[in-house]
Amino acid sequence: MTRESSRSALLGKINDRSATIGVVGLGYVGLPLAMEFAKAGFNVIGYDVSERVVDLLMRGESHIQDVPSSELSETVRAGTFVATTMETRLSECDAISIAVPTPLSKTRDPDMSYVLSAADAIARQAHPGMCVVLESTTYPGTTRELLQPRLEAQGLVVGSDIFVAFSPERVDPGNPVYHTKNTPKVVGGITPACVEVASALYASCIDTVVPVSSPEAAELVKLLENTFRAVNIGLVNEIAIMCDKLGVDAWEVIDAAATKPFGFMKFTPGPGIGGHCIPLDPHYLAWKMRTLNYKTRFIDLASEINSHMPEWVVQKVASALNDARKPLRGSRVLVLGVAYKRDIDDVRESPALDVIRLLEDRGAHVEFHDPFVAEFKEDGQTRKGVELSEQMLSWADVVVIVTDHKNVDYQRVVDHAILVVDTRNVTAKLTQSKARVLGLAATPRGRSERRVTPAVGTH
Ligand SMILES: NC(=O)c1ccc[n+]([C@@H]2O[C@H](COP(=O)([O-])OP(=O)(O)OC[C@H]3O[C@@H](n4cnc5c(N)ncnc54)[C@H](O)[C@@H]3O)[C@@H](O)[C@H]2O)c1
Numbered sequence: 057m058t059r060e061s062s063r064s065a066l067l068g069k070i071n072d073r074s075a076t077i078g079v080v081g082l083g084y085v086g087l088p089l090a091m092e093f094a095k096a097g098f099n100v101i102g103y104d105v106s107e108r109v110v111d112l113l114m115r116g117e118s119h120i121q122d123v124p125s126s127e128l129s130e131t132v133r134a135g136t137f138v139a140t141t142m143e144t145r146l147s148e149c150d151a152i153s154i155a156v157p158t159p160l161s162k163t164r165d166p167d168m169s170y171v172l173s174a175a176d177a178i179a180r181q182a183h184p185g186m187c188v189v190l191e192s193t194t195y196p197g198t199t200r201e202l203l204q205p206r207l208e209a210q211g212l213v214v215g216s217d218i219f220v221a222f223s224p225e226r227v228d229p230g231n232p233v234y235h236t237k238n239t240p241k242v243v244g245g246i247t248p249a250c251v252e253v254a255s256a257l258y259a260s261c262i263d264t265v266v267p268v269s270s271p272e273a274a275e276l277v278k279l280l281e282n283t284f285r286a287v288n289i290g291l292v293n294e295i296a297i298m299c300d301k302l303g304v305d306a307w308e309v310i311d312a313a314a315t316k317p318f319g320f321m322k323f324t325p326g327p328g329i330g331g332h333c334i335p336l337d338p339h340y341l342a343w344k345m346r347t348l349n350y351k352t353r354f355i356d357l358a359s360e361i362n363s364h365m366p367e368w369v370v371q372k373v374a375s376a377l378n379d380a381r382k383p384l385r386g387s388r389v390l391v392l393g394v395a396y397k398r399d400i401d402d403v404r405e406s407p408a409l410d411v412i413r414l415l416e417d418r419g420a421h422v423e424f425h426d427p428f429v430a431e432f433k434e435d436g437q438t439r440k441g442v443e444l445s446e447q448m449l450s451w452a453d454v455v456v457i458v459t460d461h462k463n464v465d466y467q468r469v470v471d472h473a474i475l476v477v478d479t480r481n482v483t484a485k486l487t488q489s490k491a492r493v494l495g496l497a498a499t500p501r502g503r504s505e506r507r508v509t510p511a512v513g514t515h
Pocket of ligand 1: 080086
């Protein structure tokens with residue numbers, strides 16, 4: 057096959073859906089993507105190193121909330137999706153998307169071990185006429201510096217034998233409106249032929265494809281998006297702290313500012329940031345910039361403020377208990393919601409885990425309830441949740457609302473609890489109740505008896 061025909065043959069196979077698509081890493085990102093390719097009419101091979109995940113998927117059981125088991129089992133039964141731990145099956149693929157984890161190390165440096173091992177596996181199985189796209193969030197330069205050389209070491213020429221690109225995943229787990237198919241997909245290829253092939257691949261199953269001029273631009277798009285969120289959440293968290301000190305209702309200020317029809321975007325304060333993206337991704341950029349001797353001041357400051365929020369919540373809890381003449385040590389605390397955000401079951405990097413740890417460090421007895429998370433593992437230990445019964449609500453000296461899941465009856469919570477610290481303002485519109493309710497920042501509802509207006513002019 058000539059080099060030009062590699063490209064046109066692959067485009068033809070994508071076009072008539074005879075291409076076999078590989079997805080490496082079948083988690084929150086990879087499984088929904090694999091399903092989209094299968095729905096678009098391709099045969100899909102999902103490769104994952106976890107036997108547990110592969111066995112589960114081959115039984116038609118989805119471990120990802122956004123992928124219903126019924127949809128998965130239909131593709132398994134029809135043979136359009138197969139999950140495997142056999143690396144050699146990657147050689148059957150015409151195009152491969154990589155969606156493996158990109159965590160941070162303990163020192164907050166990028167941990168590229170998963171990407172490297174996936175790239176090595178693909179390189180061992182690579183052949184002319186293949187397209188390889190990295191989707192894992194990473195620092196600018198990864199696709200060109202880590203993926204491309206591994207494929208070239210097999211004697212393949214990028215841009216003519218093999219097509220290499222970066223396309224950031226933007227999935228927002230639990231989002232009822234935007235999912236893999238209707239979220240525009242940015243694609244940056246090493247060469248123009250790479251972006252052409254990778255764009256055709258994604259256009260087969262995603263409504264809008266946005267080509268950019270290089271993998272570095274595509275890598276940076278994702279980091280800009282999540283840094284934008286981290287910085288704005290940091291800003292609004294600091295506004296909440298300032299409002300608390302000023303005795304002003306932070307949510308009232310934010311809601312009123314959000315009535316401006318232009319030039320303002322609403323972000324809300326909370327107990328901190330969680331998940332696999334917002335707390336981690338900006339550090340990929342910060343790390344890369346450190347190698348260029350540049351300090352990323354916005355990222356560093358937002359990270360400092362956001363990571364302080366669990367401590368701020370615990371101070372609120374301690375002060376609320378203090379007002380009720382109770383020390384935190386020995387108090388019974390019910391944490392409501394441990395997922396890192398509303399209506400999902402993911403506890404990775406969840407600020408709730410920090411809140412629980414900080415409360416326990418200070419001697420509190422903590423239980424949790426989460427309608428989406430029956431139990432979770434931390435430091436090798438499994439913690440089981442409790443039922444949200446009226447007994448449990450009145451057992452607690454304080455109920456701390458950390459995650460604002462929609463399917464919790466908050467009226468029942470404030471009707472039966474004694475004291476509530478609401479970090480999400482989810483009780484704002486409820487009718488008055490038995491519980492004393494405090495917000496994360498000062499609110500007329502939440503201002504404690506102890507609070508006084510700022511001591512202007514007294515010193
Ligand atoms: N979860 C999100 O909301 C989200 C959103 C956008 C981007 N991302 C990014 O997408 C990437 C994947 O994240 P995720 O949340 O899907 O992770 P995940 O942990 O849910 O899934 C990753 C899967 O990859 C598998 N895996 C690990 N190493 C492998 C290897 N060498 N070969 C094959 N499989 C391997 C794991 O067993 C796991 O099943 C990350 O870079 C993340 O930052 C995640």
